[in-house]
Amino acid sequence: MASNTVTPSDEELRATAISLKGDNPSFGVARLRALLLQENSSWTVSEGRLKKILQSEGLINNQQQQSSIQSAEIYPSSRLVEDLDIERWSSLVEVKYFDKRKGKGLVAKEKIASGETIWKEDPFILAPEWELYDMQQLSRVCAHCTTPLGESALIVRCPASTSTAYCPVRFCTRLCLSRAQRTHPLNCIAQNPASAPLLAFARKNNWLGLHALAQCTARLLLDAQSDDQRLLEDDWKIVSSLAVLGMEERAKGIWFGGSEPDRPTWKKAHKLYLHAFDVPMTPAEQKKLARFVKKQLPPHIHQALFPYEEFLRGLGRMSLNLEGHGGLYTLHSHLNHDCDPNVSVRHFDQRTALSRITLVARRDIEPGEELMVTYVDPNMNVRGRRNKLGAWNFGTCKCKRCLEEEKTEKAGGQGSMKDKDMEDLEKELKAGLGVS
Numbered sequence: 001m002a003s004n005t006v007t008p009s010d011e012e013l014r015a016t017a018i019s020l021k022g023d024n025p026s027f028g029v030a031r032l033r034a035l036l037l038q039e040n041s042s043w044t045v046s047e048g049r050l051k052k053i054l055q056s057e058g059l060i061n062n063q064q065q066q067s068s069i070q071s072a073e074i075y076p077s078s079r080l081v082e083d084l085d086i087e088r089w090s091s092l093v094e095v096k097y098f099d100k101r102k103g104k105g106l107v108a109k110e111k112i113a114s115g116e117t118i119w120k121e122d123p124f125i126l127a128p129e130w131e132l133y134d135m136q137q138l139s140r141v142c143a144h145c146t147t148p149l150g151e152s153a154l155i156v157r158c159p160a161s162t163s164t165a166y167c168p169v170r171f172c173t174r175l176c177l178s179r180a181q182r183t184h185p186l187n188c189i190a191q192n193p194a195s196a197p198l199l200a201f202a203r204k205n206n207w208l209g210l211h212a213l214a215q216c217t218a219r220l221l222l223d224a225q226s227d228d229q230r231l232l233e234d235d236w237k238i239v240s241s242l243a244v245l246g247m248e249e250r251a252k253g254i255w256f257g258g259s260e261p262d263r264p265t266w267k268k269a270h271k272l273y274l275h276a277f278d279v280p281m282t283p284a285e286q287k288k289l290a291r292f293v294k295k296q297l298p299p300h301i302h303q304a305l306f307p308y309e310e311f312l313r314g315l316g317r318m319s320l321n322l323e324g325h326g327g328l329y330t331l332h333s334h335l336n337h338d339c340d341p342n343v344s345v346r347h348f349d350q351r352t353a354l355s356r357i358t359l360v361a362r363r364d365i366e367p368g369e370e371l372m373v374t375y376v377d378p379n380m381n382v383r384g385r386r387n388k389l390g391a392w393n394f395g396t397c398k399c400k401r402c403l404e405e406e407k408t409e410k411a412g413g414q415g416s417m418k419d420k421d422m423e424d425l426e427k428e429l430k431a432g433l434g435v436s
């Protein structure tokens, strides 16, 4: 009699694989698979499938297996972007891979003086805060760089807009219009009407991560149309190397201030996402999308974007890496957190390029020292900061400031750091794109 075999779902397989790897950190794929099939005798799982799942969790890499993982702890995983050209932004820093737990970061290559500009960076994609997004839709700020639009003669409308398919957005210059061609066509109501319900849904739910994923997907799909294959290759390296924490993994932690949607909302969003970029609902919409997407994404990228599980991971990837005002910045996304950071992120170019960030040294930084920014409001006390970070599974912050305040708190003190420095930092976090 033939035995009944079942194929476990990705979710089941993922959970089992993570726990087995945690118990047997030195095991490779083959031994893990043997163990897995021994414990789940009815399962059929190919070595390739298991390997893919372990890789996507960052538990093994392509060349060699990680020697160990800290079991039972879930934290964001990230990879290095191969051949990322840092010099494009700055000759003062380099990328360093610390370890599995901490991932990557940036360190100073030479001494950086307090107040010095370390680099400036335009966003890879921008999903601006909703206030600004609304202003884009009212054509009051540039649809590409979010700079406020005055009466300048340089301003241009979306050229695809017609009286029957009206796209309301405007760009501050032809340069912005041309740069926006990397993403706008597929998020333009006139050019890809199938994207409108997705963006409206993101707006209604105040879901920046979903909007960011729509922007990223548009960029990748449009890259694939170019004759220059490197565009897609390079962009995909950047996206797939971003630190990631799946939505399900995050759901196991604390919700981020109650602002994250629930599972039925994820499902609905996924449907709209597929309609927007993969298979639109109506033949008319399909025809419009097909006008842009003549070449499909390579299967490995398609498979890493559109299945539900991957979609959730994509959302987690966006939420985790967006800068406070909604931009996703390639080099900035390498920075780790410290509650008393040595680098601040500023939006200086408010009149010409609002979405551009400038990274400034807050104090002297020595060669080899890691550059750090704060992910949370530094004005909160140690418990508040750790709670916020905990919601993102960053683990308990053990920075110098946290350890000191922990001691003071235990000793019954106030642990207050409300000095001039902290006030400045607080102001800076609120300043910038439209928030004051």
Ligand SMILES: [Zn+2]
Residues within 6 Å of the ligand: 142, 143, 144, 145, 146, 147, 171, 172, 173, 176
């Ligand atoms: Zn602009």
Ligand SMILES: [Zn+2]
Residues within 6 Å of the ligand: 158, 159, 160, 161, 167, 168, 169, 184, 188, 189, 190, 191
């Ligand atoms: Zn448009």
Ligand SMILES: [Zn+2]
Residues within 6 Å of the ligand: 338, 339, 340, 385, 397, 398, 399, 400, 401, 402
């Ligand atoms: Zn800390």
